[in-house]
Amino acid sequence: MGEKILPEINKVQRHGLSVLFVHWTMALSTMVLIFSGFGQMPMYRRYGLTALPGLGWSADYSVTLIIHYIAAMLFLLAVFYHIVYHLIRKDFDILPRRGDMKESLAIMKSIIFGGKEPPCDKYLAEQRLAYAFIAFLVFAISVTGVIKVMKNLPSFNFSGNLLIWVNDVHTLASMLLVFGILAHLAAFVFRVNRPLIAGMFTGKVDLDYCKHRHCKWYDRLLLKESCKDRE
Numbered sequence: 001m002g003e004k005i006l007p008e009i010n011k012v013q014r015h016g017l018s019v020l021f022v023h024w025t026m027a028l029s030t031m032v033l034i035f036s037g038f039g040q041m042p043m044y045r046r047y048g049l050t051a052l053p054g055l056g057w058s059a060d061y062s063v064t065l066i067i068h069y070i071a072a073m074l075f076l077l078a079v080f081y082h083i084v085y086h087l088i089r090k091d092f093d094i095l096p097r098r099g100d101m102k103e104s105l106a107i108m109k110s111i112i113f114g115g116k117e118p119p120c121d122k123y124l125a126e127q128r129l130a131y132a133f134i135a136f137l138v139f140a141i142s143v144t145g146v147i148k149v150m151k152n153l154p155s156f157n158f159s160g161n162l163l164i165w166v167n168d169v170h171t172l173a174s175m176l177l178v179f180g181i182l183a184h185l186a187a188f189v190f191r192v193n194r195p196l197i198a199g200m201f202t203g204k205v206d207l208d209y210c211k212h213r214h215c216k217w218y219d220r221l222l223l224k225e226s227c228k229d230r231e
């Protein structure tokens with residue numbers, strides 16, 4: 001479903017089903033991959049997690065490996081779908097732009113100390129930067145993950161050195177992703193960002209929120225509608 005203003009219900013259609021599907025498939029599979037991935041490092045028994053009711057299996061390598069593989073398939077499906085979908089639609093709204101660092105600082109300053117935010121497009125400058133950071137890690141994790149799967153198959157032979165690199169990048173990128181996700185969730189501690197949460201479930205955000213905070217995007221939507229009216 002395309003983005004558009006829905007004046008009759010005071011909302012703006014921000015995301016279609018595809019975006020919601022990709023976000024929540026990524027979110028769910030990433031949580032499972034983090035849990036099952038770190039479960040393969042012998043830490044859950046050491047830190048007593050296995051003693052918790054119902055979690056005895058969490059240190060069993062053969063179980064966490066299968067869970068990791070199933071979640072990895074979902075994860076890669078979402079990544080692939082996301083890339084193809086946005087390329088076909090030529091929709092690159094979330095990619096970083098020149099000046100995003102400066103604009104992000106201005107937005108943070110106004111959130112923390114009050115004052116006016118710079119006019120924003122569909123995504124805030126920090127969202128575009130956060131996207132680039134997460135996408136880079138997802139790319140590194142996916143490439144190294146696929147090599148790790150191939151290494152487990154009898155028909156592939158990789159050098160020991162390459163495998164050390166692949167393992168280290170997979171683990172390091174996973175740790176950075178955990179920090180990235182914590183920062184992503186911490187953004188919603190600030191009340192001003194919370195209207196976006198409903199949008200990630202229903203696809204719609206409040207019209208007033210959109211008008212005031214994402215005024216560049218709102219103007220584009222208005223222009224699109226007025227051109228459509230004249231067709």
Ligand code: HEM
Binds near residue numbers: 034037148177
């Ligand atoms: C958010 C995504 C992911 C996270 C956080 C994650 C995390 C981890 C961690 C912490 C480990 C254990 C340490 C290590 O061996 O490096 C691991 C192992 C592994 N991961 Fe991932 N991973 C993710 C995605 C993937 C994907 C997409 C694939 C496959 C395409 C994959 C395949 C593997 C394999 C094959 C292993 C090693 C299993 C073995 O011991 O042979 N991972 N992962």
Ligand code: HEM
Binds near residue numbers: 126184198
């Ligand atoms: C309970 C968990 C989560 C919640 C409540 C949540 C919520 C949200 C919301 C409200 C947005 C803003 C969308 C918009 O601008 O309309 C968003 C965007 C995004 N989410 Fe999540 N998310 C969660 C987990 C995750 C996870 C685990 C990942 C990573 C794999 C992720 C990756 C992203 C990315 C890349 C964006 C776009 C950039 C950004 O806005 O920072 N999210 N999420």
